[in-house]
Amino acid sequence: MKEIIDIVAAYEIAVKEGKKTALATVVLVEGSAYRRAGARMLITEDGQLTGAISGGCLEGDALRKARMVIMQQEPLLVTYDTMDDDDAKLGVGLGCNGIIHILIEPVNDHKINPIILLKAAITARDNAVLVTLFSLEDRKAPQPGSCLYLTNDQILPNGLAILPYKNELLEDAKNALNSRRSVITAYQGYTAFVECIKPLISLVILGAGNDAIPLTRMAAILGWNITVVDGRPNYASVERFPSAKKLVIAKPEKVLESLEINEWTAFVLMTHNYNYEIAFMKDLLPVNPSYIGILGPRKKLERMLDELEENGAVITERNLETIHGPVGLDIGSETAEEIALSIIAEIKAVFTKRNGRSLKYKTTLIHSI
Structure with missing residues (x-):
């Protein structure tokens, strides 16, 4: 939660300074990695980083890809395979031995964006669920990204209504909220990171x-x-x-x-x-x-x-x-x-x-x- 608070604060500063931003989220980890799913990093167009998606080995490459996301205003799913010889140099400093999937989303000025959902999680005094949707099967397909925030008394959808499997996804989010456990689920070619966010102590x-x-x-x-x-x-x-x-x-x-x-x-x-x-x-x-x-x-x-x-x-x-x-x-x-x-x-x-x-x-x- 502290990382989320820092990211929201950095975003608000960036808005005041007129800087464009992108949000990188670790959505799936296969094997071993320094950070697990739910780790986040805010990137500004001038290269300021808040939060972390690794121990420092992925941030440089993620920054370059985030600038492209900011320019194109389209989410991008990036995969780092630190078990592969070509990508091993990214994780060698930490001994990483896994596959890390990171979704990078542009943070635009729409009424609801990923930061709005994170801000809602900060103010909640109870458990909350945040759903991030992405496609592993077709990386050229649209990456919906942060599409739902849910608590016992609040729902903030972000593009959820246009998804053909919205009812299934909403039901899985409610189950995660009740069980207080994050889960990975699949829907018609898409994967959802259904994340249970616990409130501050x-x-x-x-x-x-x-x-x-x-x-x-x-x-x-x-x-x-x-x-x-x-x-x-x-x-x-x-x-x-x-x-x-x-x-x-x-x-x-x-x-x-x-x-x-x-x-x-x-x-x-x-x-x-x-x-x-x-x-x-x-x-x-x-x-x-x-x-x-x-x-x-x-x-x-x-x-x-x-x-x-x-x-x-x-x-x-x-x-x-x-x-x-x-x-x-x-x-x-x-x-x-x-x-x-x-x-x-x-x-x-x-x-x-x-x-x-x-x-x-x-x-x-x-x-x-």
Whole structure:
């Protein structure tokens, strides 16, 4: 999602400067590649690149082809076969061993274009599906490109109505939305990359001490929506937390009134104030957020849960699954920056349903599509 945000921002700058642009999207990968389907890059006519479709080995050639797309105003499907001797030089720097299909679309000033669909995905607070259609069988055939954006409450078609298989495609998009999984499907000589785009993680940090500063900085690099909460206005300030989207100065029982919480919201409690945190936890537990991280030793968490139960709080199995204390992955963290890294890594692993183990022990593909 961070890449999409950067691309949309770069596009808006290009529009203000009167520059023409094209959008390159990795739509299909066969074998191994540095980036998977869904990787994107915006190219301006003067050669500015935002985003990435590889580790740097394909961008130069893609730039040349994108300029042709901008000039002709027609989408183009480009294939790089890094298993072939002639194309191997493109991937040799990364050890790529796969076939990468990239669709390059001109971004014109039509009412709906690929960037409009990406902007809709940014503003959605729920899962969304973006369908990109292309032809592998006949590369001279029209390449429809980004033709549909779908959420539970919004549909943005982009040329979908003229497709003879529009009903099938729409049904497959709805299935992908429900299953929350991207898929590749085929229709009468065309292939569709039906991409499930997940919303940004919203990180709520309870505590505005110095150790919260590197946590907000790292979360900002990932593009997460950051809220910092504290009862002390001199701590929770814009000067100390410039990357926070929102600052909340409140007593613990008033904090939730200021927040919008969904399944993509993560909480990290690091106030170093036990009474503040236990008062907040009393209100937070019934909300059942997807992630609660608590800084400090395990005995602190055990004491907190015992006291909450003694005072009538109901702690469910779901609560125990989502509470992470001590917070973070075990990477040997000591400094505030290292602790922030371990927390960010654990939150990412939880939301992507991964175990946080080293990839060297993974026996299956890193990416499913």
